[in-house]
Amino acid sequence: MRRKLAAGNWKMNGTPAELAQLNALITAHPTPNVDVLICPPSTLVAQAADIFAAFPLAIGGQDCHTAKSGAHTGDISADMLAAAGATYVLTGHSERRTDHGETDAVIASKSTAAYDANLTAIICIGETLDEREGGTTLDVLDAQLAGSIPDTATAANTVVAYEPVWAIGTGKVPTLDQIAEVHAHIRARLTARFTDGDGFRILYGGSVKGSNAADIFAVVDVDGALVGGASLTAADFSPIITALENA
Ligand SMILES: O=C[C@H](O)COP(=O)(O)O
16 A cells, blocks of 8 residues: 655745744644655755654655765755755756756666665656657656666655646646556556566646645546645645545
8 A cells, every 4th residue: 555645845945934834734734644745945954854853744855966975066965865854855856857957867876876865766757748749758758767767766765756847837737537647657667667666656746736636636546746836835735635635
């Protein structure tokens, strides 16, 4: 049985003042029957992990370097995130792939760095609109799955997040049939490659809101969501957690 996961990615948003949102979230969900994760900007990871250590709220990083330490100005290592209290890290988010030219090989290396630091890697994949319209979605995802997920991945150390690039921050959401097709495809690839492939959690991400969450969570093999904009306030994120708890 896979435990569901509601993950919020704050991206480049948030100062210490916004951490107060998390108090309201915990008040609304004091004993959630799903995992709840917030990935704030790296400046807030230690503070958030410290404040909420005793509560059912995990804290994660949004990216990590492939190396443990060294001369990499502006970067942060998986070991640093773990030492700050993070238990998860996103790798291969499409904004990292686009803004920083991250390749599948780099993402696999970052995911390995996460495992070495005892972090769970949420490895993100997804097709662009051109790829969707060109009919190559499943081929693109196959290449990303094969290249981004290390051979040492397990259901315990890895979550896969399917985020169609064209659905991120746009308000556009794939049809439920499109989500079902992709999640079934990812599941098949995971079970073919890993002995515990049926245990990997697969998240959907891209314009998830309180208003569409229940329908998305009813799709087979959707084990939760990676939420951007709607994770920034407790008022928006709480209904998504509730929908996942009721799924
Ligand atoms: O990491 C989160 C995703 O990029 C989704 O962002 P969004 O919910 O704002 O569309």
